[in-house]
Amino acid sequence: MNIVVFGATGMIGRRIAAEAVRRGHHVVAASRSGAAPLDHALLTAAAADANAPEQVADVVRGADAVVSALVPPRDGSDPRKPFAALNEAFLEGVRRGGVRRVALVGGAGSLRTDGGARLMDAPGFPAEYQGEALAHADLLDALAEVADLEWTSVSPAAMIAPGERTGVFRTGGDQLITDADGNSAISAEDFALAFVDELEQAAHPRARMSVAY
Incomplete structure (x- = not known):
């Protein structure tokens, strides 16, 4: 497959890129800096701003799938509107580039607990992650349309x-x-493995999937 990974220099994005090339896929690692997350013959780095649809289109044209490992702003401001605008521009760029398959790194905060409530609405959910959780929940709602x-x-x-x-x-x-003790965890490496599985198998079209031990 030819895969473009946006946010490829981040903690999760670089592992998705690494897992993809490990399996023999060709990867374009896209970021604003244009830095390469790793040195591999199957990986090419590209500079592109996900907020600019034409830049996204130029990078993704000809790809089989596009990955978003983009994250909400983490500068202490409300991330919801900026993250929504970022993803609107990014998805428009994917469309203009003629690619239909897109996989996005989502959040855990909107996952449902045994009681039916969202994790981010449960007592004890860290306040510092509330804005990011809401931003990812907004994106999931937008994707449903x-x-x-x-x-x-x-x-x-x-x-x-x-x-x-x-x-x-x-x-x-x-x-x-x-798990049996109520813990929910995953390594970034195993998350990347499951993510690339999904890219290859397309088992959850127009849906959310979750990964944990």
């Missing part, structure tokens, strides 16, 4: 951090996946 793209939103567990690539994890839908 998108009929002209084959999109998938992939939500990580409640806790995601660099770790091991074990290849052992569970996938689900809108429900928060927890």
Whole structure:
């Protein structure tokens, strides 16, 4: 596959790019800086602003799939409107580039707990992550209205951090996946593995999937 990864220099994006080239896919790693997240013969770096549809279109043209590992602003301001505008521009660029398949790194905050409430509405959800959780929830709502793209939103567990690539994890839908002790976690490496599985298999068209141990 020919895959374009936006946000390829971030913690999750660089691991998705690495997992894709590990499997023999050709990857264009797109970021505003144009920096390469890793040195690999199958990876090419490109400078592009996801807020500029024409720049997105130029980079994605001819791709089989486009990945968004874009994140909301983390400068202390309300991220909801800027993140919505960013994704509106990004998806318009994907359309102009003639690509239909797009997979996005989503958030965990809107996943449903056993009681039916969203994780971000549960007692004890960290206040500092509330804005980002709401921004990702807004994006998921907006994607539900998108009929002209084959999109998938992939939500990580409640806790995601660099770790091991074990290849052992569970996938689900809108429900928060927890272990026997109620913990919800995934390594960024295993999340990337599940993400590239989805790129290859397209098992969740126009839907959200979740990944956790």
